[in-house]
Amino acid sequence: MLAFPGHRRVQGPRLTAFSTTALAIALPALVAVVACGVIVWLLVRQMRHQRTLRLLYLEADGIEHDLKECRQRLQRAHASMSMGPGQPAAGEAHAKTAIDAALRELLAHRLWLRDKAEHASQQELDAAATAMGKARGALGQQLRELDSAQRALEAAVREKIEDLSQQP
Numbered sequence: 001m002l003a004f005p006g007h008r009r010v011q012g013p014r015l016t017a018f019s020t021t022a023l024a025i026a027l028p029a030l031v032a033v034v035a036c037g038v039i040v041w042l043l044v045r046q047m048r049h050q051r052t053l054r055l056l057y058l059e060a061d062g063i064e065h066d067l068k069e070c071r072q073r074l075q076r077a078h079a080s081m082s083m084g085p086g087q088p089a090a091g092e093a094h095a096k097t098a099i100d101a102a103l104r105e106l107l108a109h110r111l112w113l114r115d116k117a118e119h120a121s122q123q124e125l126d127a128a129a130t131a132m133g134k135a136r137g138a139l140g141q142q143l144r145e146l147d148s149a150q151r152a153l154e155a156a157v158r159e160k161i162e163d164l165s166q167q168p
Contacts (some may be wrong), residue, residue, distance in 0.1 A: 045122070048122060049122060049125065052122065052125040052126060052129055053113070053117055053118075053125065055129050056113055056117065056125065056128055056129050056132060057113065059129065059132035059133060059136055060106060060109060060110055060113065060132065062136055063106055063132065063135060063136050063139060064103070064106055066136065066139045066140065066143060067099055067102050067103055067106065067139070069143065070099060070139070070142070070143055070146065071096075071099045073143070073146050073147070073150060074092075074095045074096075074099070074146070076150070077146070077149070077150050077153060078092040078095070080153055080154070080157055109128070109132070112128075113128075
């Protein structure tokens with residue numbers, strides 16, 4: 001090695017055979033741990049995405065079932081209130097229109113799920129799941145109120161029939 005006048009050779013830390021071996025083992029191990037962490041993170045993210053999609057499909061099925069059940073109950077209620085054959089009861093057309101509109105809206109959501117949900121962000125899926133859950137909860141409350149009104153209507157009809165049957 002050439003030496004320059006006034007230059008002192010500085011010795012750096014020397015890597016021993018042990019430290020070289022440890023570095024050769026630790027570096028690939030660290031890379032493997034980081035790679036495993038990334039893979040686990042991606043899998044957890046994908047599982048959450050799939051779980052939210054399943055929830056959305058289940059909620060959509062539940063809403064559709066509830067809307068159809070609501071339609072049937074309203075038809076029975078309107079049949080009880082009808083003044084005569086072929087004459088619609090008050091509010092019957094409005095109720096039918098509202099349920100049909102809700103079913104069309106649900107179809108639009110199902111089409112979005114089919115076409116876009118696989119590539120939607122988790123935030124979009126979570127927002128859709130929250131909205132569907134709220135809609136289903138509100139619809140459930142309305143079905144309970146409809147049940148209560150149906151029972152009251154049936155009781156009133158029975159009372160009226162009993163009153164009419166007891167008249168001379």
